[in-house]
Amino acid sequence: MxxxxxxxxxxxxxxxxxxxxxxxxxxxxxxxxxxxxxxxxxxxxxxxxxxxxxxxxxxxxxxxxxxxxxxxxxxxxxxxxxxxxxxxxxxxxxxxxHLPLDAHAELGNNAQLAKVLGFQMEARFGEQSLGFVGAPAHTWAKPQALADHVAHALGHPVVCVGGNDKPVRRVAWCTGGAQSYFEAAIALGVDVFITGEISEPQAHLAKETGVAFMACGHHATERxxxxxxxxxxxxxxxxxxxxxxxxxxx
Known part of the structure; x- marks a missing residue:
C-alpha cells in the first residue's frame, strides 16, 4: 500500500x-x-x-x-x-x-510509439521539444508501405497524403493532435511526418512539399x-x- x-x-x-x-x-x-x-x-x-x-x-x-x-x-x-x-x-x-507524458525520453508517448513502430529517435524538435525525429529500422520503398506497417502495428487506419512515392529514410513524429508541427518537420528534411490527426492545411502542404503526412489516430498513437x-x-x-x-x- x-x-x-x-x-x-x-x-x-x-x-x-x-x-x-x-x-x-x-x-x-x-x-x-x-x-x-x-x-x-x-x-x-x-x-x-x-x-x-x-x-x-x-x-x-x-x-x-x-x-x-x-x-x-x-x-x-x-x-x-x-x-x-x-x-x-x-x-x-x-x-x-499531458505534455510531460508525451515528452518523456523513454516511457512517454513518443518514445513508446517509436518502440512499437521500430523507429530510432535521434533528436527532438518543435515547441517545447515535443517532436521526435529519427530513422526507421530499415528504408521503406515508399510512404504507403510505411503507412501499411503503421496501420498494422497500431490496429488503426492511417490517412497518408503526399510523399511522391519516394523512399522513406528519415521520419518525424509527435503523437496526438500535433499537426501544427508539420512545417517544422518539413524544415528538418524528413520524408514522413506521423501524428494522430490531420487538418485541412496539412494535406496541401504534403502534396506541395513532397513530405508525406500520416494521420494515425489520436488515441491510437497515445495509448x-x-x-x-x-x-x-x-x-x-x-x-x-x-x-x-x-x-x-x-
Missing part, C-alpha cells in the same frame, strides 16, 4: 511537470480517500474508464487526458458531474499528465505512454498495475 502523496511525488519526479507550459493541471486532479494498492492506467479519464476501474476495485487511475483543461466551462454539470461523482463516491484518486509510466512507478513502489483499453476510433 502506498500513500497518495508518495505516489504523486513518484510521478512528479519521473515526469517533471514543472518544466512544461501545458493546457491543464498535471498531477493529482481528483483526491480519493485511501492508500493505493491497485493502480489502473488508461488514455482518457472517460466515464467508461472510471467505471472499468471501479469494477476491478482500483484505488487510483493514471491517464494522459484528464478532466480539467484551460478555457473549459468550470461548471460541474452533465458529463463532468457524472465522472466526478463516480470518482468521489468510490474514493478513487485520479492522476493526469502506450500511460501504461509504460504507470507500470514503471507501480513496480518501484510495489503496487499492482493494470492497463484498461477503452477503444476510441478518433
Amino acid at each position: 502506498t500513500h497518495v502523496q508518495d505516489l504523486t511525488l513518484a510521478f512528479d519526479a519521473l515526469l517533471e511537470p514543472e518544466k512544461f507550459r501545458d493546457y491543464g493541471p498535471n498531477g493529482l486532479q481528483v483526491e480519493g480517500d485511501r492508500d493505493v494498492k491497485l493502480l489502473v492506467s488508461g488514455v482518457t479519464a472517460s466515464r467508461a474508464l472510471i467505471e472499468a476501474a471501479i469494477d476491478v476495485h482500483a484505488d487510483a487511475i493514471f491517464v494522459h487526458h484528464g478532466l480539467f483543461w484551460r478555457g473549459q466551462d468550470g461548471r460541474v454539470v452533465g458529463w463532468m458531474r457524472e465522472r466526478l461523482r463516480l470518482l468521489l463516491l468510490h474514493g478513487i484518486h485520479l492522476f493526469a499528465y 502506450y505512454g500511460a501504461p509504460a509510466v504507470a507500470a514503471h512507478v507501480a513496480q518501484a513502489l510495489g503496487l499492482q498495475h493494470r492497463f484498461i483499453e477503452i477503444d476510441n476510433p478518433a
Whole structure:
C-alpha cells in the first residue's frame, strides 16, 4: 500500500511537470480517500474508464487526458458531474499528465510509439521539444508501405497524403493532435511526418512539399505512454498495475 502523496511525488519526479507550459493541471486532479494498492492506467479519464476501474476495485487511475483543461466551462454539470461523482463516491484518486507524458525520453508517448513502430529517435524538435525525429529500422520503398506497417502495428487506419512515392529514410513524429508541427518537420528534411490527426492545411502542404503526412489516430498513437509510466512507478513502489483499453476510433 502506498500513500497518495508518495505516489504523486513518484510521478512528479519521473515526469517533471514543472518544466512544461501545458493546457491543464498535471498531477493529482481528483483526491480519493485511501492508500493505493491497485493502480489502473488508461488514455482518457472517460466515464467508461472510471467505471472499468471501479469494477476491478482500483484505488487510483493514471491517464494522459484528464478532466480539467484551460478555457473549459468550470461548471460541474452533465458529463463532468457524472465522472466526478463516480470518482468521489468510490474514493478513487485520479492522476493526469499531458505534455510531460508525451515528452518523456523513454516511457512517454513518443518514445513508446517509436518502440512499437521500430523507429530510432535521434533528436527532438518543435515547441517545447515535443517532436521526435529519427530513422526507421530499415528504408521503406515508399510512404504507403510505411503507412501499411503503421496501420498494422497500431490496429488503426492511417490517412497518408503526399510523399511522391519516394523512399522513406528519415521520419518525424509527435503523437496526438500535433499537426501544427508539420512545417517544422518539413524544415528538418524528413520524408514522413506521423501524428494522430490531420487538418485541412496539412494535406496541401504534403502534396506541395513532397513530405508525406500520416494521420494515425489520436488515441491510437497515445495509448502506450500511460501504461509504460504507470507500470514503471507501480513496480518501484510495489503496487499492482493494470492497463484498461477503452477503444476510441478518433
